[in-house]
Amino acid sequence: MLLSLVVHTYSLRYWFPATIMLGTAPAYLLSWGVWRLLSTVLPARVYHTLDDRLYCIYQSMVLFFFENYTGVEIIVYGDIPKKKENVIYLSNHQCTADWIIADMLAIRQSALGHVRYVLKDGLKWLPLYGWYFSQHGGIYVKRSSKFNEKAMKKKLLRQTEAGAPMYLVIFPEGTRYNPELRSVIADSQAFAQKEGLAVLKHTLTPRMKASRVALEAMQGHLDAVYDITVAYEGTLNSNRHRNPAPSMPEFLCKECPRVHIHFERVDIKEIPPEPMFFRRWLHQRFELKDRLLTEFYESEDAEKICKFPGEGKLSPLSLSKTVPSVMILGALTLPLLLTEGGRRVYVRTWVYGTLLGWLWVNVFP
Secondary structure (H helix, E strand, O other): OHHHHHHHHHHHHHHHHHHHHHHOHHHHHHHHHHHHHHHHHOOHHHHHHHHHHHHHHHHHHHHHHHHHHOOOEEEEEOOOOOOOOOEEEEEOOOOOOHHHHHHHHHHOOOOHHHEEEEEEHHHHHOOOHHHHHHHOOOEEEOOHHHOOHHHHHHHHHHHHHOOOOOEEEEOOOOOOOOOOOHHHHHHHHHHHHHOOOOOOOOOOOOOOHHHHHHHHHOOOOOOEEEEEEEEEOOOEOOOOOEOOOOOHHHHHOOOOOEEEEEEEEEEHHHOOOOHHHHHHHHHHHHHHHHHHHHHHHHOOOOOOOOOOOOOEEEOOOOHHHOHHHHHHHHHHHHHHHHOHHHHHHHHHHHHHHHHHHHHHHHHOO
């Protein structure tokens, strides 16, 4: 009986926030859909301004659960600019929670609504979200030889020409680094050796296509590249071996006490545009990440283990930045659930939104 209660309580840690985040999606989509229809006769810049604001409201609600609710401590190494900038965010990739980390940094610059992602193609199948991410400026890409440079460049140009602020999140490794997937790591290291690049231990060899196309397409629109290295505390076991990073459910179940984020701003003028030199530059950035992660996981100094070099500062997120969004989305959702007609609208939004999303990302990519 006691064990059953413990298991039930543990599962609620995940299901409670997951239910609210998923449950508010139809109300959010309806609000966005109304604005999209009204904005058809307005300049694209006006549409993007309010779309970014709506996106900020939803993602602030998400951060309430992933940061305030979980109580995770965010430790930042480096100085995050206070002003908003048009940037490419380059980070190592370990788990499904990585995209939340980008949101965590963006909200600290009041740039949360500007976040757009370069995502793997399979995520376009997510009900409602897959379609909306594309509408908000997200870009779905396929790997290796199937990567469509023209489609990505076309979408980025359309965004920048419309004056959309850009906080473009890219994970150059292309897939997640999991220390238990040794064959993936071995293949990545073999590729580096074949190309005459330094072999990396705690990251995969970065692929340059998406990053290079983004830099080329947004030339003149970008201010900087944010070079981000993330490490999740609690992933070093008693044998000093690295465990996989937490999944989103594990993160929501409060299994990650701290996230360490090493931040470095690179001015756009310092990045070589030529493909050959850019490839070297990108790999060198990942060599730096690899050294930081080696220090984090393998330091012989007990005081430095599970820390990045340098001074880390605790960066708490104020409830005033997240709770209002929870209240707004709750107020939009409750009327749909309290009446029979509202519930029908709610269900139809899920069904038709999913179908329309599938058509949009597959027929009109």
